Amino acid sequence: MVAASLPHTNFESCSGREGFTEGEIKMGNYLFKAEAPPPVVLVPPLFERPQLTERSRMLESSYDLLFSKLARAKLFRDYFEEADYTLGRIILQPADDPRVDVTATVRAQRTGVPGARVGGEAVFRMQRDANDPYTFWDLMAGSSNNILKFRACSYDPLTKLGVFAVAPVLTKKRVEGEDFGSIGFRYSTNLLSAGFVASPLMLDIFHSRAWLVSKVGPFTAGVQYKPYTSLGELQPTSWDDRRNWSIAVDYGTASKGVLKPSFNFCLEVIGDSKLIASYYHHLVVQRRVKNPLEDEAVVGITNYVDVGFEFETRLREDEEVDEALRQPTSMQLAASWQANKNVLLKAKIGTVSSVLAFCFKSWWQPSVTFSFAVARDHLTDKTRFGFGIRSENFGGVSYERADPNYVMLTPSKTHEAEGIMRDLNQRPVLQDDVDSGRSEKLPAELRPLDDIL
Template identity: 35%
Template sequence: MGLIFSQFLGSAEPEPPPSVVLVPPLLERERKGRSRFAKSSYDRLFGKPQLAQLFGDYLSSDIRAVIHFAPPEDQRINVTAKLGVPRPGAYAAGSPAKPPVAGGSLTLRWEPSPDMPYTFFDVKARTRGASSAAAVRGCLFDPRSNLAVWAEMPVVATNANGSPAASPGAGLRLGAKYSSPGLSLGAVVNPAQATLSHAFVVGRVGGLLLGAQTAPMLQLDSLCAGGGLLDRPAWATAVRQCQLATSYAVAYQPTPGAGTYGGRFTAAVELVRDSELSISFLHHQAVQRRVRNPFESSDVVGITNYLNFGFRMVSDLAGRQGSQMQLAAQWQANKNVMVKGHVSLQGVAVAGVIKSWWQPSFTLAGAAAFDFATGRTRYGLTAAVETFKNIRYERSAAAQKMSGARITQRHVASEEDVAYAEGRGLLVPLDEVDNPAVLGQQPAGGDDYL
């Protein structure tokens, strides 16, 4: 009787699989943030790296090649090589723009712990035309004390004519930095020349970000000359020198869950040495749309898209160069395709990017740029090869564990997801659009430090 009952249950049709929403990885992995504890916090905040990436990546009118390789046998070692070659005929003779020269760089990096990339040692060599340089750098970050110290020393340096530059020891730089989610301050000095290269301080109060940085190349031994440490004229001169070389910035950057709607944005204003005023806005948004792809299975009801929009206006307060304005937008439609465009007072550029997630992965981008002044159109090509490491999804760490380590993630569709696929309602409920687990990654390690 039990056998008959079990056979009857087994003959029932299996339940259909739950509806899912695709969550592709971001095409860019922001590897530049790995070295941020060996750099000024002022230079990496206020949306600066993100704007530089939005306005520049893949839009060049040159031929560029990039290789980023981390051997699977030992993830502590990785190498990055970049090569830029001006396209023949891209710049006509007599053009007001100076023709660029070929250049490249190679970085060999060692990280004791792959889960903590902020402590590292690397060797970097670069060449541009006839000039070349190489330097070694080491950084030690202690997450318990929030302190980081680093040193950078050039080992090879030649001028454009091939002659040796200054001795390597003269270029040694030592830096120290304290960083936390609310405050970051530090300084860099040149011991051989007894100079203060630059100093910075950055603080966060809620969604408000404030910062200042000075780069005075101040002679520290001059403060002790004459009247010693209490020599008031020397200190007054030093303070004035620092003031003339100081930049100030303020930004509004609300954290996810603090009233944002549909994405994350940064609105920033910067005064550069009393001579330049910069206003910028950057918006990143993760949105979901219905799938219109016959190659997807029937249980897929939506896919996440990533949109970036940026604006920057730079005014020369001295009135010598006038104002510069830039607008850029970027759309990643799925895990393989991204398009972006950039327009400024000088010209307009568009680019299309295709990425294959094989092992290793390949990226190919083509760009076209039109110059308003000359009326000429230039074309560029970028090719990149890289191995998988730290693939980023626009999902939380918990959501990543649920779906495993597949290249395209899936999460079970909610009632709102199914409703959206049927043309009814929103894909994400309104009370979840500012949830960090939906819009972005949870910070880990020192990622949330300034």
């Protein structure tokens, strides 16, 4: 048992030797010569867990989530949108029942801002299984129009069929179709997604929504029908009105795993009135580092860098187009850099405003994230500030050690996978597992998402 826990050694007879140097262990007549551990690179967890963003996607149209929309929303909004607020959020999950969790958010708008107010929401969620986020129900209570709302979703991975429903229990006023509740059906595979959503109280084609998205190689194309309502009108236009239809096409090598780089270029036409061109790139880079708090074998660290841009313009000058669509041409660039597991830096430059955000996360149990954002409004020449604090008790997250085969360093004799496997306290991230899709050995934060379009 003792020998099994010893470092990798070379056995040499030490008969006749009265002493031995540092790094050598003498047992009986044999000398155990310890070898230096192979160099490794730290692999930090993500600031925001991907599964928290994706777990409610089966309630939404795939058209509204694909074409890098989720990734771009995270890049262009997260930690930026609170420039006018002080935000607090907690996510709590009982240790004895991981199927249940509670999320509560409070936003206090900065004083001096016209219409300043305090709002928030709380969500109680229960899943069928802790590892199956697509079959669940939740109850949402908040200060918005829908005071109390019930949502439920069920998805069968064998038949690829899903059904979902949203029911506003308590509502201040019922104006839009969603205020009356909705029910939807979907078919989702890794290459095709189709579905529709209808309101049980408004069973007509004009109030229904439908989408169809397909993927062929690096190309993804989709179309969506979403009723268009003019200002001051509650009844949508007819189904053949071009303002009801949106189309998008995407080219890229989208990766569902955070450890693999990806990029997406997308063109989208919304309602025959707006054109959006965007590009998003997720990079996984490794930089050399000498951290006095880590072992000497740690020679580098993995960083996550995201960059992207959005260009939005009108396709036509038409008085019938609502004011919301008659906005000037705009463009924005954004980048984020996660330097380690504790520090995240984000910046955005746009024609409307520019924002800088700094985030610090302590991986205690529970973990706590502090964020600070400062924004400069180019239209009013005013500077805004915001602060946020978030806490979650998922815990148990730490650095992973990358297999030397995963490290982009000059190969040497010390680059042996078994060198890391000797340490029972470390779980190496194997590049072969990342490339082949074998993710059962990876921590949940680094596993690729389910292969559902």
